[in-house]
Every structure is written in C-alpha cells, then in structure tokens.
Amino acid sequence: MSENEWVSVADKGSVPEGEMKGVTVGSTEVAIYNLKGELYATDNLCTHAYAFLTDGWMDGEEVECPLHAGRFEIKTGKGMGAPIPCDVKSFPVRIEGDKIQVKVG
Numbered sequence: 001m002s003e004n005e006w007v008s009v010a011d012k013g014s015v016p017e018g019e020m021k022g023v024t025v026g027s028t029e030v031a032i033y034n035l036k037g038e039l040y041a042t043d044n045l046c047t048h049a050y051a052f053l054t055d056g057w058m059d060g061e062e063v064e065c066p067l068h069a070g071r072f073e074i075k076t077g078k079g080m081g082a083p084i085p086c087d088v089k090s091f092p093v094r095i096e097g098d099k100i101q102v103k104v105g
C-alpha cells in the first residue's frame, strides 16, 4: 500500500456527525472527524506527549487532547497554544462509494 494514494479507511456511515474515529494508514495514526456533516482528518497523535486525540473530546471546531487538555483546530490541525508545541498535520479526506478515504502522503 502506498501512503501517497487515497486509502479506504472506514465505512461511509461509521463516523456520525459530532464524532471521531481513529484509523491507521501504513505507519500513520489518523483521526477522522465529522464536523457538522463534513469530514476532516488530522494526525491522531498529539504533538505534546503520547496521546490519541480520538480519546479526547470534540468541542465546537476544536478537539481537546485527553492528557493535558491541549487543543487543535479540527479543520486545519492548528495547535491552539500551550502545552502544544506545534500543529498536527491535516490530511485530505473524501467519500468514495461507500468508503471514507484519506491521503496521508
């Protein structure tokens, strides 16, 4: 599997509005979010220490890390300040047929 290609990661209906889901693409942990019916994807690992954002909480257009409450913008991956040292990557995501696909390359 190439990480530069669109990869099917989940069934279309498996991330309901207001929820998120963690998937793995190759060696990359990816968080898929459904924000008001639109899908977004970012790196799932917090940039501060070791925690999965999908174990945290969605709050409006931000996701809060479960470990030290760092926050990122879901749409862009932008880190919203301390304790987060940098942004998480965001990835293109789309629906293709009955699958959710992401491209992490």
Ligand code: FES
Pocket: 046, 047, 048, 049, 050, 051, 065, 066, 067, 068, 069, 070, 071, 083, 084
């Ligand atoms: S590990 Fe996410 S804020 Fe510390």
